[in-house]
Amino acid sequence: MNNREVAQIFADVADMLSIRGDIIHRVLSYRRAAEAIQELGRDVNQVYAAGELTDIPGIGKTLADKIEEMLTTGKLAFYEKLAEEIPPTLVEMLKVDGLGPKRVKQVYETLGIATLAELTTAAQEGKLRDLPGLGAKSEAKLVAAIAALARHGDDRTPIETAWPLAYEILAELEQLPGVQKTAVAGSLRRMKESIGDVDLLLAADDPQPIMDYFVNMPRVESVSGHGPTKSSVVLHNGMQVDLRILPAERWGTLLSYFTGSKDHNVRLREMALKKGLSLNEHAFTPIDGGDEILCASEEALYKVFNLPYILPTLREDRGEIEAAQKGQLPDVVRLEQIVADLHMHTTWSDGKMSVLQMAQAAQARGLKYMAITDHSHSLGIVNGLTPERLWQQAEEIAAANEVMGPDFRILHGTEMEIRADGTLDFADEVLARLDFVIASLHVSLTQPREQVMKRIMSALENPHVDMIGHPTGRLLPDRPGADLDMEVVLQTAVTTGTILEINANPRRLDLRDSHVRRAMELGVTLAINCDAHHPDQFELLHYGVATAQRGWATPDRVVNTWPLEKLLGFLAKRK
């Protein structure tokens, strides 16, 4: 058995135990073990052979014995015994949004439903609504959730997983002798929110030893291709990684070809043909004979077309080539232009650090100002603030501003709940006293469009609400977010002057790239924020900036690039 198979068995055991109703502690120990094996980065068989299983975090003697049993016999008796009681097919039902272990057990015990397919049929035929605690409404929700699962259940890797892993591998390869250049290419360089496979590129004169090293890395589970300039491997977590190596003088064409997108490349090749050139990853070649034109950089490649450099985040053939030809390529927002973060949490709600610690971390990253925006009271589960606690917090913020001095400013804000019934958590008198007011949807995201639109409209139309946080509430990879009419949301944000957030957390990226693009066309004011619950999460900013770039957002429309005075002026004017 390989890492993925061992991890899968543990994950299934965790889910089966939770359906059976075992204590959470036991469920969690299996779930943690599954994650530890999945993220191991080495072949679990080798770890076992070295007698080091119990060095894996979360693996004690009991679990190590179970791993040994799986590796030596190819099965787990405990799993098979459990399966007699709880059919393993029940586990797939837990993926349906809103369907918990108790409910799964109930439909199995009362109706004998043991697979997702049976559940789908039963829900469509109206057979679930009579169960205690269900009803026609929850049944309809289930049908919708199952459909959403079918739509999103592909095997693309979220950028959150692919990005760190790709750069870790690249850093490892960079150390090898003879490596002259390295790059991530493909959809990951274009910063799409999900990644089919990771494409890595190297420049080196002697590729063979590098390729040999690559396919033999401990994190590799299997090798699907191994050639002198091109190899493909699958990692223990299931991600495919392609590596290509060419000499440095061909770097520009190599990088351009494998960055894509395919559609962007097709356009480049058509333009080349019009010039009597064929273009591939190696070079431009004159069609009627003659010397190759080599490009050592992408700038040189675009120069052949008399075009300026086009950022990877724009290369989707969504008008960027036409814009470049007309000299109208948008000068999109860049990471180093960001001077503020307007959405973050502290220990006052569900954050991990104090106001001052967050401010010092923000300043250390080069920011000039920020807003503290803890949750509001109806979100009780994260210790949301009542007005009373909000005013206590104001004192702490004033004190922290004293410590920070004149070169940095902490604004006092809130991330206020838009409640399920469309009312807001704070009265206007409370909001009027705050520097920055975010309103967000966190609960009842599966409401029908009409209802959830009413909620977001009430927030947009409140003049005290400065920004809508992560507008749809989606969570990648498989919680789709509220069924909003985005065209109406974006147009309303223009008329009310409400800022819409591009939440930089790679699990959110909300607004998403296509919404940003439409927001730019309509004239919406945007913000890019990390929604940090810990200073480490300021690191996530680049995901948000890339998403903004993919939507052609320019700095004049992104408030985080503005000096504090400009933002304060903007906020004062709209009240």
Ligand code: DGT
């Ligand atoms: P992915 O992996 O599905 O997230 O998307 P990409 O864009 O990374 O696609 P991938 O890995 O199949 O190929 C990487 C790049 O290589 C792609 O963006 C463009 C280039 N490429 C691949 N196949 C073709 C092709 O048939 N024609 C052209 N022009 N370029 C290709």
Ligand code: CA
């Ligand atoms: Ca790819």
Ligand code: CA
């Ligand atoms: Ca690929």
Ligand code: ZN
């Ligand atoms: Zn937040």
